[in-house]
Amino acid sequence: MRKFCLVLLFFMITVVTLAQTQVRYAGFSFSGDYTNIPKRYKYTNQLFALKNSDGLSVLEQEFFHMFKQNQDFGNFKLHFSNTATKLAMTFTIHRENVDFEQLGDRVKLIYNLGFSLYILDYDEMRIVQSYPMKVSYLDIIKGSPDSVADSYIVATIREIIKNQVINNLPLLVGKVYIAQSGTLSMKVNEISFSYEVKKLIAVSGWDESNYANLIANQATEALAFDLNVSMLPYAKDYAGQKMALSFSDASVQNFSIPTASYDLAINVDKFYKALHSEKNTESVYIYGAYTSVKIFDSELGDEYWNNEVKYGATKLIVKNQAVDDFANFNEVLLVTIGRSLVEKFIADKELMNDKKGKKGVIRRCQNF
């Protein structure tokens, strides 16, 4: 009897453990309005439409093979069959920007792509976790913006995805965890800008809400990958906290974004530029970004952490060289709410406290 009980107990524990860690691969998907996919993801959509000899999407297949070879995630294994599990993982594109800049007889192409690895709960149709990542690429070719063929951009995006995404993902999958019972979650709830910063954003040509998205995804990415915090996606753009994902089989699913345990608010207070040193042919400038970051509970109204996070970096500028100040401000801001924010959190003993009954806020949200 004892033997039987032991075997049965072992079997049941194994079943429970496996049931909790099975995640199905749901494929590549596009985020946002279904009808706007050809417009919003003009080039990626064309790339996605490229089929191989078997009639399958080339891009979809590349992601499939990469994940097939890297099935072991932080605390779960990815399954590719029709496993009876409520959890699924999708790799989603949520941003595609290709900007042109004429430089004499050449044209500069600036590629900015944003992706997210979402863990989805199909039973409750909600997004459980989000691991965003962004890639940027600069290209200079002869000609004018009008002379650049779509096919050239599509091919470049394919190379970017292959080199910067598909090749890097195997290094990141080990950092992707499913939140366990008792682990709390965090979400970037609010991104705001001071009046001066708003003016600079407007002058730079950025749309304010798009820029807020970029900042929010940067913070989410840093906290998810570098601090292993269970993050929910920033969703200011989506009505009613709903996100539509369109999958490769042309199906569209609406997922809700649940309320997070903690909310994060980031206010960009100011950008700073000052001359550091000067020589005959070059000058060194300091570019800085000041932000106020708050961890709070939007429902209960409590504030857990409120501090200034800032970062500065020097830039060597050759005299008479045209300088895009906003590009430099943007660069330091991304570091501020990326690396600096993570360092600031780690340095705060209260946030990282791990004593029983006295856990810090960040520690409560970490997946270990």
Added chain:
Amino acid sequence: MSKLLKNALIYVFMICIICSLTAITKVKVKGEVETRKKKPSVEEIKQAVNNGKEQAIRKWAATLESQRLQLMNSLIPEILKNLDLYVLEASQLSDGEWINGKWQVNLEVSINDSQIDLLANQRSQSNRQKQQDTYLSFIYVAREVSSVETFDNTVIKTSASSNSSSNRTTNDNDRVEHTKVSGNTDIITTQVGQASSNTQVDQQTDSASTSLKTRDAIDVSGKSFNRDEDTSVAVKVISSASLDKTRSSSSTTQDTNVQQEFQGRTDTNIQTNGNTVTTTVSSNTTNRNMDSSILSKSLSAGSVVKSSEGIAYRVFNPQEIDSKVTEIFNKAGIDVVPAYEANITSEQLAFDFASIGEVSSSTQKEATDLARDAGLDFLAIGLLDLGREEIDPVTGQYKIYARVNGYIMDLRKRFASKICSVGPVQYSGLGENPSVAKINALIEASTKASQDLVDQLRVKMGM
């Protein structure tokens, strides 16, 4: 040892069951305990967490629809007795703080919805066992727009000519004027302009009789005029002297002076001086001067008749929802009898719904009589009105709205009576094509309406 193993097995088995059934709702609350100590004891922390769990159940129940809340209120004492069964976990969001004699801690409480549903159904079943079997039949009919007929505007134009001439001078910035002549002279001036406008209408006539008639007919409606904000002025001058008559006396001339001034209220003075009719309306800020020595020679007018669109409906019996609705009634412990067993057909109801938008009294009477004769206790009727398809701006999918009205007739007494009703409530369904969106809308609307009806029925029946 074997006892320990047995307990461990039971525990793991319970976890398995809970994992397979769980539908979790997370609720944030503040748990509190009264204490004098700023650092509470372990026992006090437990009390605060328990208090938080209780509050979470109440907060969750408060988000439910009224009927479900009423049902839940009767279950709450039982839920609170076995909190650990219905609350899966309570995670501390903060370390807690002591405020005004109370130690408070922020909690995120996970409530097991499925377990509470199970309790509600068990309660319903046990109540039902005490009572006799309850038989219910339902008929849900739906209609959708099959065609829409729109009509062009009907334009009616009339014209009349006279040898009168009209001359007006105004200082208005914006003005809309309508002049209509149909037999009698009928001048309607509607004006939208700046507050300070001057209008003067001068009319002179040699004919005493005509002038008297003119005086009687002058009507200045300026009551609604607001000198500061609303700058619309309507002046209506109706002259009973027909144009033909005016034309026949070629020597007739009209010279009417109308001076309007609005002063908080509208004062109208009509002064008759010989053959001259003068109307004065005074105001501090608004003056309107209109010189009209004589009416225009040729006047035309018309009207536009706009007809509402004609909508034709197609009715159908939504088979797709039958199993879903049956499941809801069955879960509540009510035996669902197919409508054909009581010889009730949905065609008559559908015909009424398509033609008059509801079920006529005679059809209703016929259906309740048939149901009563068949020994049914309740008859549920649901009417689903589907809107036209549209594109959802968020997902880009097709979206169809379904409006639902439903009620349950109690047939157990001498007279059939409506004991619960729902709607009209609107729900929407999304789909990659209109038919999928339609089915989703029907399922959503019928499920929600049936659930509401069942909850009401449970409350009424003490189930």
